[in-house]
Amino acid sequence: MMHNDDKPWANKQILSPFPEVPVTLEHDNHVLIIGAGISGLASAWFLQQQGFVVTVLEAGNQVGGNLQSVQKHGCQWERGPNSFINNRPAMAQLIEQVGLKPHIVLANKAAHRRYIGKKGAMLALPSNIKEALTTGVLSTFGKLRLLIEPFVGKATSEESIAEHVRRRLGHEMLDWLIDPFISGVFAGDPEKLSVRAAVPKIYALESEYGSMIIGGVAKMKAKSRQKKLEKEQGISSLDGAMMSFAGGLYQLPATLAQKLGPAISLNTQVDNITYSAQFGYQAMSGDQIWQASQVVLAVPAAQVARLIDDLVPTDEALLMQAKACLQAIDYPAVASITMAFNKDQIEHALDGFGCLLPTKEGKQTLGVLFPSSIFSQRCPDDQHLITVFIGGGRGQHAMTLTPQQRTDLVMLELSPYLGIQGQPLWHEESLWPKAIPQYQLGHLPKVALIDEALAQFPGLHLRSNWRDGVAVGDCVENALQLANMMSQKLVKAQTKTETIT
Ligand SMILES: Cc1cc2nc3c(=O)[nH]c(=O)nc-3n(C[C@H](O)[C@H](O)[C@H](O)COP(=O)(O)OP(=O)(O)OC[C@H]3O[C@@H](n4cnc5c(N)ncnc54)[C@H](O)[C@@H]3O)c2cc1C
Structure with missing residues (x-):
């Protein structure tokens, strides 16, 4: 590990909105965001809306990270995510603010039908209780097994998705419904993923209702009551709708990039960051240095471990453990x-x-x-x-x-x-090559340890899909929460400064 003093700054160009002025940490509102995937771009947007000055540094030659739409051969398709579910308020807010509402395209009605492959044939998944009773996806035994689910007790320790579903609903539900669903979202193995970390909504059914079936039915009823109410009031809500944009999902990062303009610097791979009380954070990319009082790392977990390598901690052992946790997240x-x-x-x-x-x-x-x-x-x-x-x-x-x-x-x-x-x-x-982070058993304690270790560095924030949800909507929601939290802190710091002076 290098100390900040060992760095050869002399021949580097310092880039910040206030290059001559050392950053005063408590009330400076300049934020460096590293990574221009949807996590980084949405963080930049929401922070800018709250009055922060943002600079986004992106290693690649275009923004969007995983969001990549292609127009070719007279067709339009996606290399990465294909669509998103509009079930997060921040996404609706973002779409409205950047003017993308008229460009929304909704999934066709038929897209609500989902199939699984069983013994070489395609079978439609049941979409209601009546279909569930007659479906060929589950055997009679598999259907009867569901009846005892409400009487199964709560877990006493962390479970994998497979353990949780097998215990509550039986192995057929795991094999034919949950296993393929987990492949669809995480491309992952339900035996290894933590139910609490990877699918918190499924986990919550047990913790809140004591039963996945009772909780699921209660949620469905509440949703249909809400829809009915909206219909009666003439509100056409897109809540829960599956959607994209006319130009594909890439239209979202492309629009954000257009709005953020010169705040984004492409082809800027950050090699490391350092922190000093006088200058705040300095991000090094080739022969350039970018500095600001706060930094958001919106990059994959292994990149976070690499970028924080030159930070000088008070508790080095804890930081080493955090780096090991970050490197161990499988993609x-x-x-x-x-x-x-x-x-x-x-x-x-x-x-x-x-x-x-x-x-x-x-x-x-x-x-x-x-x-x-x-x-x-x-x-x-x-x-x-x-x-x-x-x-x-x-x-x-x-x-x-x-x-x-x-x-x-x-x-x-x-x-x-x-x-x-x-x-x-x-x-x-x-x-x-590194597609989707796997929230394996022990993921939440690992994230807590990483947070504790990085709390040693004031103004260092983490926003990326390796924590708090992998869906595009989760990344946007988490970005808004971060911007709100940072804004509240800044207001507090400014109020404190005003009171002193
Ligand atoms: C094949 C596939 C299909 C998917 N399907 C869906 C779907 O249908 N619906 C859905 O909701 N989600 C889907 N997802 C998940 C979703 O796309 C991602 O979780 C989300 O896009 C992650 O965004 P992010 O900004 O956190 O990370 P990323 O998109 O990985 O962005 C990180 C950015 O950081 C940059 N970067 C990395 N290191 C540095 C550095 N040192 N300096 C500067 N920049 C750096 C990278 O170049 C990249 O642009 C899918 C993912 C994949 C891979």
Whole structure:
């Protein structure tokens, strides 16, 4: 570890809105944000709205991180996230503030139907109690097993998602419903993920209602009462809707970048940060230094560990532990392969959101989305667009193959489910060597330890998808909460200064 004094500053260019003025920590309102994925951009936006001066440093040559929309071959598709659920107030606020409301596109009604693969066939998942009683997804035993769920006691220690669901709902629910759902969200293994950290809403059903079924029904009833009320009052709410934008999800970061303008610096990979009481934080990128009194690290966990390497802590042992925790967060590789077919090449109508393949099916392919069924005008009318995900927690063998071998494998594995004839009109792979962070058992204590260790550095904040939720909406919600918290602190500090002077 280097001390701040060991750094050769002399030949570096210092960049800050107030380059000649040493930063006065308590009431300076300049914030450096490292990383221009949705976490960093939304943090920058909300902070700017609260009166902070922001500078965003991004390693890549474009903003958006995982949000990457492509227009090619007469089609539009996504390399990363395909859509988001509008269930977080901050997202609605952000969309409204940046003027994207007219550009929202809602998922088609058919997209509410979801399929799973079972024994080589595609089965629709039940969407209500009546369908649940008649579905072929669960056996009669599997359905009867659900009846004892309300009488199962609460967990006494941390459980994996698999342990939790098996204990409460039985193994069929785990194998055929929850396992594929977890593949769909985390590309992860339910045996390793912590139920409390990864799916807090599912965990809360037990802790709040004592039963997943009773809690689930209560929540559904409350939601339908709310919808009815809104209908009666003539309010058309998009709450809970699945959506994107006319130009794809990338329209959100692109619009934020346009609004933030020169505050964003692309091709600026931050190598390390240092802190001194006199200058605050200094972020080094090549021969440039950026300085500010506060910094938000909106980068993957391993990058956080790297960036904080030169900070001088009072409790070094604690910081070492925090770095080890950050480095241990697993991000398994995933490939997303988008393909187009003529409609008559696929037997199935693809009338849904997509089809997930449970681990029990023994495939490397995690699942397939039907983007041209979810949203209109994503490809010519006589074509189907599909996006297949392979790899993740259970498909790492596939990640040792070449892209063409992966496409061949996906075609072989998917053909029986979808009824595919012949080869795709075109296909394109997007490789995510470190796709989605896994909130494994022990994740929450690790995050608490990281927070404790980094609390040694006033004004250092963490905002990224390795904590507090991986969905795009979670990242935006967490960004708003951070901006609110920082704003309250600044007001307090300014009030204190005014009182003293
Ligand atoms: C294949 C895939 C499909 C997904 N599907 C969905 C979905 O359908 N719906 C949904 O809600 N979510 C989905 N997600 C999850 C969601 O996309 C992510 O959790 C979210 O976009 C993460 O945003 P972020 O800003 O936290 O991180 P990132 O998007 O990873 O952004 C981090 C940024 O930091 C930059 N950076 C890193 N190191 C440095 C450095 N040293 N200096 C400067 N910059 C640096 C990177 O270049 C990057 O731009 C999906 C994710 C993947 C990978």
